[in-house]
Amino acid sequence: MKILVVGAGAIGGYFGGRLAEKGEDVTFLVRENRKNQLLKTGLQIKSIHGDFSVTPKLMTSEETGELFDVVLLTTKSYQLNGAINDIKPFVGEHTMILPLLNGIAHVDELIQAFGDEAVLGGLCFIETTLDSEGTIVQSSPIHDLLFGERSGNKSERILKLQAAFSDTRASFRLSENINQDMWHKYSFISALSGVTTLMRAPIGPIREQEAGYRTIDTLLKEISMVMKKMEAPIKDNLPQIQLEKMMEMGHSMKSSMQRDMEKSCSTEVDHLQGYLLEKAKQYQLNVPVLDAVYTNVKVYEKQL
Missing domain, CATH: 1.10.1040.10 (N-(1-d-carboxylethyl)-l-norvaline Dehydrogenase; domain 2)
Incomplete structure (x- = not known):
């Protein structure tokens, strides 16, 4: 699957980095300053689950072109409106939107922007931060990402996504009751x-x-x-x-x-x-x- 991770900060950088480590086709949508930093340093993860570094695929919102199979949305809630506008050029008819934001109000905003069918349920449990050099530092045992159809169905697309997320050095888990x-x-x-x-x-x-x-x-x-x-x-x-x-x-x-x-x-x-x-x-x-x-x-x- 072609995976677009919105943001390469503490959350997006960690989970997107673990998917890239596994060998998935991951692109990070970032701001110009973060792009320049990552071009110099690479994406660096320091974690009790294993360190990792990679030269990531990067793009900014000014770039256009390809559509993605899934968009991993890892922004803060106050960045949501900007993120919605940024990802619209990369969202096609069958693109899945997987939000990892805290709270619940963002779900309705995403449905309004992309339609009910496009929006999955998702959340993560992780303690992670960026240090002064832009390195992702993850120091606790928990690094869980839960996802699923909001209907609770094990659809064909969600099973494909489960396969793409499997066998990474982070806990990606398909939930049967993601709403709860x-x-x-x-x-x-x-x-x-x-x-x-x-x-x-x-x-x-x-x-x-x-x-x-x-x-x-x-x-x-x-x-x-x-x-x-x-x-x-x-x-x-x-x-x-x-x-x-x-x-x-x-x-x-x-x-x-x-x-x-x-x-x-x-x-x-x-x-x-x-x-x-x-x-x-x-x-x-x-x-x-x-x-x-x-x-x-x-x-x-x-x-x-």
Whole structure:
């Protein structure tokens, strides 16, 4: 398959690099500055699962021509509109769009742009970053990418995609219930990013405090309450499942939103907590911790 990876940053560079390492036909759609950097250094991955470097196939949005079988969308939510415009010339009638963005609101935007049939479900779990040299540094055991038809069907095209993704040095897994997986990830990342940004600390020190533990628990329950009102396909005991998962996380684990704030970067708070807060107001639900989380990050953004 011809695979277009939108972005060669921490997420796209890692998973796209692993596919290139396997020998798949991977092209990275990047900005001019990143293109120039990669032409000099190559795509460099440093990982506990094995280091890898390659001179990647690169293109910018100004280039036109070929269509791709699948587009791996790895941008931040606030970059989505630009990314949609950038990939339109490369999307054909049978192109699959596989988004790895956090949250859920982007799915409707992609459907509006490319049609319901084109958009797959997808998500990833990985802790990775770019260092000052543009090298992708991945240091935790988890490097999972889940994908699937939003209908849950094992279609011919999804099985072909599964074959293309198989036997890589990363965990690409076909999900039979990708919609539920996406909502569960949305709940988890909203809570994790929420408490770590609110407390300005990794998850370990927060959960060790009695009030910190209660804050995590309350936020998870608020998020699930909103999602149930939205009739999202989540499990009834999701807050307990995810609370247990957070208790098992590494003591020093930080959320990507927390890392963005530490770097004085923009955040995805509107796409994550903001979207849930809008729904809570629509359904007249009382969500004080979610409200505090959102307000905290918006105050930070006003100071950028």
